[in-house]
Amino acid sequence: MSGEVFLNGQYVPYAEARIPVEDRGFLFGDGVYEVVKIYRGRPFRLREHLARLQRSAREILLELPDVDWEGVVDRLVRGGGLADRDATVYIEVSRGSGPRAHHFPPAGTPPTVLALAREFPGVPPEYRERGAAAITHPDLRWARCDIKSVNLLPNVLAKEKAVRAGAYEAILVRDGVAIEGSSSNFFAVLDGAVVTHPEGPHILSGITRAVVLGLARDLGYRVVEAPIRVSDLGRASELFVTSTTAEVMPIVSVDGNPVGAGRPGPVAASLLEAFMRLV
Ligand SMILES: Cc1ncc(COP(=O)(O)O)c(C=O)c1O
Incomplete structure (x- = not known):
C-alpha cells in the first residue's frame, strides 16, 4: 500500500509507519477499533462509529486522546486518492507500549492511535445475485x-x-442460539417478521444493524429483537447478515442446507435497496 497513515497524531508514509514491538495491541490484543465505510469519498455514519469507539474505550478503561477524526478521515481519503472511490478507514487505539505485564502500564503512557484508508471494491457481485453460504x-x-x-x-x-x-x-452459536456472524450481525425472516438478536453483551451493536432495523420499520416490516434459535433456521424464509463492508448480505444456505428457496429473498432485497439509497 502507498500513501500515508495517521499514527499518533502524525501523517506518516505507509512504509515508514512503526509501532513498538511491545505495543499492547500486539502483545495482549489490548485495544479497540472501528471500520468505517467510505462511499465515493464520503464516510457513512462516522459519528456513530466514533461514538462506539468512545464507548468501547470507556468499557476497557482506556482514555482516548483528542483527535479530530473527521479531519483525519477526510485527509486519509483525499490524500490517498480515494475522493471519488469506495474505501474503508480502519481506526485502532491500543493501550500503548511498555514492558510486558498484564496490568495497565503507568498512568500517562500514551495510547497508540492508528488510522489508515484502503480502497474497498465492495461486495463481489455474485454474492449480490446468488447470495452467500454460511456455516x-x-x-x-x-x-x-x-x-x-x-x-x-x-x-x-x-x-x-x-x-x-x-x-x-x-x-x-451459543446455547442453541444463532447469536451473530464472526464479523456481522445475523437476521432471520420468521413468520414474516424481521428478527435479530437483542443488543447486550453477546453481540456487537452493529452500526449497519441499527440502520437496517430502522429501514425495516420504515418499510412496514414487523421487527423483533429476540434470540434466534438454531432449531428455527430451517423454517426461516430468509436469512441475512449485516455489516459495514457486507451491507445487507443474503445467506442462502447454512451448513449446506438451503434457506427458503435457496435464493436471495424479497425482504433482504428491499432492505439492501433502501440501504443503498442512504449511502
Ligand atoms: C462481531 C461483529 N458483529 C457485528 C459486526 C457488524 O458491525 P457494523 O455494522 O458496525 O460493521 C461486526 C463488524 O465488524 C463484527 O465484527
Whole structure:
C-alpha cells in the first residue's frame, strides 16, 4: 500500500509507519477499533462509529486522546486518492507500549492511535445475485462482545473455518442460539417478521444493524429483537447478515442446507435497496 497513515497524531508514509514491538495491541490484543465505510469519498455514519469507539474505550478503561477524526478521515481519503472511490478507514487505539505485564502500564503512557484508508471494491457481485453460504460454529468468545476489541481470535478461527468450507460467514452459536456472524450481525425472516438478536453483551451493536432495523420499520416490516434459535433456521424464509463492508448480505444456505428457496429473498432485497439509497 502507498500513501500515508495517521499514527499518533502524525501523517506518516505507509512504509515508514512503526509501532513498538511491545505495543499492547500486539502483545495482549489490548485495544479497540472501528471500520468505517467510505462511499465515493464520503464516510457513512462516522459519528456513530466514533461514538462506539468512545464507548468501547470507556468499557476497557482506556482514555482516548483528542483527535479530530473527521479531519483525519477526510485527509486519509483525499490524500490517498480515494475522493471519488469506495474505501474503508480502519481506526485502532491500543493501550500503548511498555514492558510486558498484564496490568495497565503507568498512568500517562500514551495510547497508540492508528488510522489508515484502503480502497474497498465492495461486495463481489455474485454474492449480490446468488447470495452467500454460511456455516454454524460454536461461539467461543468472551462475555463482552459488545466491546469492539481487537482481541478477535475466536472470530478469526470461525471465519477461517467458513472460508475453508467455501462459505462467506460463520454464524456463531451459543446455547442453541444463532447469536451473530464472526464479523456481522445475523437476521432471520420468521413468520414474516424481521428478527435479530437483542443488543447486550453477546453481540456487537452493529452500526449497519441499527440502520437496517430502522429501514425495516420504515418499510412496514414487523421487527423483533429476540434470540434466534438454531432449531428455527430451517423454517426461516430468509436469512441475512449485516455489516459495514457486507451491507445487507443474503445467506442462502447454512451448513449446506438451503434457506427458503435457496435464493436471495424479497425482504433482504428491499432492505439492501433502501440501504443503498442512504449511502
Ligand atoms: C462481531 C461483529 N458483529 C457485528 C459486526 C457488524 O458491525 P457494523 O455494522 O458496525 O460493521 C461486526 C463488524 O465488524 C463484527 O465484527
